[in-house]
Amino acid sequence: MTRATSRRPGGRTARNTAAVLEATLAELGGSGYADLTVERVAARSGVHKATIYRRWGGVDELLAAALEQADHDSWTPPDTGSLESDLRALGEEVAAGFSSDDEEGSVATATIAAAFQSPAAAEALRAFMEERLRRCAEVVERAERRGEVPEGTDAAEVVRAAVAPVYFRLFISREEGAGQAAARAARVAAEAAKAGEFRGSPPGR
The missing domain is CATH 1.10.357.10 (Tetracycline Repressor, domain 2)
Incomplete structure (x- = not known):
């Protein structure tokens, strides 16, 4: 699984990363894994497909990176008292x-x-x-x-x-x-x- 997101780039690179990974999840949810393509992610994110291929390699690497980033949210379990x-x-x-x-x-x-x-x-x-x-x-x-x-x-x-x-x-x-x-x-x-x-x-x- 890619570790590209762990480098935490800044500026335009950070914006492009966020856009691509968000687009990956949106395309996955909208069309499913079978129809998930780099071209569709590029169109939705506004990031050129050559950039996506160069950084992530393909669909599986994109999906792994998107899920890895989702793992860094602030969710905590409920605390109800029992x-x-x-x-x-x-x-x-x-x-x-x-x-x-x-x-x-x-x-x-x-x-x-x-x-x-x-x-x-x-x-x-x-x-x-x-x-x-x-x-x-x-x-x-x-x-x-x-x-x-x-x-x-x-x-x-x-x-x-x-x-x-x-x-x-x-x-x-x-x-x-x-x-x-x-x-x-x-x-x-x-x-x-x-x-x-x-x-x-x-x-x-």
Whole structure:
């Protein structure tokens, strides 16, 4: 995956970088990975395609760079005062984000689809989700400090258990009610965590 964005260039280069990566996500959300081309990104961003090819190389590198930049946002997990309600809020946020009809929802859904078509997109998505899990660990760490869950509870596994049913409805069964599923999944995950079911690392990690 490209590390071009880590150089943090300034001036015109920075503006062009932002325009290209924003256009990449907009084209992905609007047309999907199959129709994502450097030419379309160039037309939308106003940056010449030769410049894009020279810096990023192609579509996969563009997409990886765009997702990498998206990983640098200021998002933080909810803090509602209890593990169950924090997990429920997380699940509801996932459901709302993917179900929305705006550009953000389209981009999020198209990114999941792209991960099945492009190894570079899959790698970028894994990195993005790892970072999100790292941030979400705070909801479990707070619960541990409050004494809601045992010391040594695997925060990432608790979060996975809480949001997995939401992703299942969104992308596997294609059922409605992903938001409603978040409440039950949060309750089950929180109760299991309190019972010590998520202490230590899972097999195979």
